């Protein structure tokens with residue numbers, strides 16, 4: 001797998017072309033074609049169409065693409081023109097981006113870009129990604145990378161503290177005005193069933209359930225060293241399981257993504273265990289029941305050592321199991337690398353959080369191999385039972 005850093009503009013261009021081509025073939029995309037969207041709402045969702053009648057014709061302007069169009073325009077003037085284009089195309093009943101391009105071409109030169117932006121965005125699919133624990137560290141850096149590198153990406157910035165999450169969203173928008181309309185706070189504590197279920201309800205209520213509102217999840221929230229085994233498992237292993245179970249019905253069923261942020265500590269932990277636990281951590285056909293049994297055995301006292309590494313070994317095993325359960329999704333895990341964050345404070349890590357973002361971002365937005373693989377911080381497949389460093393030969397499987 002290629003992690004595109006220097007050449008990401010080229011990759012983005014290729015991807016955008018591919019997206020537009022796929023859009024023409026995939027029924028799912030048609031939800032975002034204006035004419036079909038209006039038609040779908042009229043025939044299959046009476047309450048929505050009634051609501052529109054009550055609210056007036058302007059509610060037929062598709063809000064999501066309009067927000068996207070606005071966010072793509074760098075100046076207030078262009079934003080205004082972009083909104084005007086969306087309204088104009090709607091009013092004229094235009095059915096395809098071609099109409100938008102035509103409008104753009106006919107418009108005076110200085111307003112063409114805004115019009116085109118609006119019209120193209122009208123037909124563009126939004127890929128909405130939830131990143132948990134994204135108010136700081138690697139999660140925040142990943143959210144930033146997604147917003148900057150993928151104009152079709154809408155980030156739900158997960159945070160257990162509303163205040164810390166709001167501050168993160170505010171800082172992101174101050175730094176990247178082009179992210180306006182594409183980042184929202186989602187309050188969620190991954191260790192709480194109630195909080196996670198409330199968050200899933202909020203996603204469904206805000207964005208609807210058809211088409212699926214989420215393109216993917218990055219299960220990033222985690223705690224590091226110095227916590228008890230039960231605290232560590234509740235966040236690092238049960239947390240992703242809890243969030244994924246609640247959000248699964250909301251994830252795009254054809255090719256949606258789940259990325260679990262594991263750690264090199266996982267394989268390092270497995271390299272030191274033997275017997276049944278080693279089998280559970282390395283068996284392709286491991287079941288969730290076996291993983292849970294292992295966690296319960298550890299919690300019941302059969303455990304000495306590093307809770308963090310154990311929790312990430314469990315997360316990798318869970319990733320494998322989850323991938324088998326959902327062959328139509330792309331489920332993988334990765335190590336973000338050795339990154340200087342609050343989690344590693346004072347431990348000698350010197351890489352800034354931005355260095356931890358490319359692999360998770362690529363796994364959620366690119367075309368990774370897998371599913372069910374664990375990738376090292378260089379984006380290369382790595383084994384589950386021993387450490388593979390950046391630059392070492394790829395793991396080819398058993």
Ligand SMILES: NC(=O)c1ccc[n+]([C@@H]2O[C@H](COP(=O)([O-])OP(=O)(O)OC[C@H]3O[C@@H](n4cnc5c(N)ncnc54)[C@H](OP(=O)(O)O)[C@@H]3O)[C@@H](O)[C@H]2O)c1
Pocket residue numbers: 132133134135136137138139159160161164188189190191219220221222223224235261262263264335336337338339340341342343344349
């Ligand atoms: N840093 C590294 O070198 C490294 C290496 C390998 C793997 N990782 C993994 O990368 C992920 C991010 O770590 P980081 O280094 O960026 O650490 P960090 O700066 O401490 O960030 C951790 C994030 O997780 C959030 N969080 C913790 N418990 C949570 C919960 N119960 N519910 C919701 N959010 C919760 C934190 O929120 P609060 O601000 O509210 O605490 C924070 O936003 C973790 O899964 C970690 O294990 C990191």
